[in-house]
């Protein structure tokens with residue numbers, strides 16, 4: 001890896017700013033954090049920096065959303081999970097934050113306020129521009145070095161991600177290092193055959209991933225499920241019915257049908273599309289072949305035969321990259337396809353998972369330990385798999401060039 005890590009950062013003392021991604025689902029009325037996976041995943045980095053004055057930075061949600069909130073509950077959650085006191089300050093770089101940081105001792109942990117409360121953090125900027133923001137200048141003035149562990153935000157060109165590394169020596173935290181190493185292994189040295197299973201609703205990203213991994217010989221085959229499969233069925237000329245077509249229009253993914261058609265033409269043997277689907281008809285699950293989908297019934301899962309056929313192809317793989325559920329698994333009647341695919345993926349030698357919903361499906365089956373790597377990133381993971389260099393990684397490389 002071209003980026004520095006905590007291991008080669010040398011001194012483990014001084015004031016360290018640690019960027020994490022504690023952005024988590026929150027109950028808007030009780031402020032209760034509903035899932036603490038991201039907290040648990042960042043703990044090794046927090047503990048590795050126990051001899052420093054540790055200033056933790058994160059965002060929570062985005063301005064305008066219901067779960068855009070202060071970080072008091074996040075500080076409490078970190079305190080409980082780390083078993084160490086965490087001081088929360090409702091300030092980012094004003095007098096309260098500066099005073100608290102000035103008074104820190106070795107081993108102290110301070111959590112600053114939601115970075116996105118500062119308008120500049122919500123801008124998408126090039127690293128050089130981000131470096132000039134007041135936010136970056138102020139934070140840099142309080143830090144001896146910076147650790148970026150926020151893999152889940154690595155695809156955002158925001159000041160704390162791409163600007164701060166140009167202003168302070170920056171290295172990757174342990175989670176960032178593990179994410180990059182595990183996901184990179186998909187591109188080099190993954191046991192073959194390599195199967196990508198792309199489902200869920202992020203059709204544009206999934207088509208881009210399929211293009212990248214098929215054209216570069218990274219994947220031997222791509223299995224499509226979920227809404228992604230519906231696009232490929234349209235590309236094959238099938239009528240997927242009004243409700244599913246409307247969903248694709250709503251999501252503004254009609255343009256993806258032509259891209260899917262090109263992929264099918266270029267890789268006819270490598271893209272596996274379901275032949276049977278499950279729909280909701282008269283409030284019940286019914287199964288149909290893809291050339292007989294009823295006009296008014298939404299396609300919500302793989303048909304049982306197709307789930308079994310695709311699962312068998314997954315099981316014979318050396319590597320599986322799983323991103324996005326195969327259907328509306330939140331409803332019991334439409335969960336079978338997702339569960340069968342997840343179970344099959346859990347049996348292979350090297351298995352990598354991206355996406356929050358996919359991780360939830362795995363948790364429901366209690367199969368977390370059966371996977372090699374479950375990424376904390378949704379968008380970041382899938383963007384990494386499209387083959388693009390993530391802005392956070394590029395910024396850490398630049399930091400290494402600047403500060404050594």
Ligand SMILES: Nc1ncnc2c1ncn2[C@@H]1O[C@H](COP(=O)(O)OP(=O)(O)O)[C@@H](O)[C@H]1O
Pocket residue numbers: 199200201202225226227299300301323324325326327328329330354355356357358359378
């Ligand atoms: N055929 C389908 N029709 C409607 N929704 C679907 C279908 N297949 C999957 N979904 C929905 O996709 C959502 C997850 O998609 P996505 O956000 O892309 O996954 P992830 O968070 O794992 O990346 C789930 O809420 C699931 O119910």
Ligand SMILES: O=C(OP(=O)(O)O)[C@H](O)COP(=O)(O)O
Pocket residue numbers: 021023061062152153156356376377378379380
């Ligand atoms: O949860 C996140 O992204 P994800 O839902 O794609 O995993 C990250 O915290 C990034 O958040 P953002 O998409 O508001 O920039």
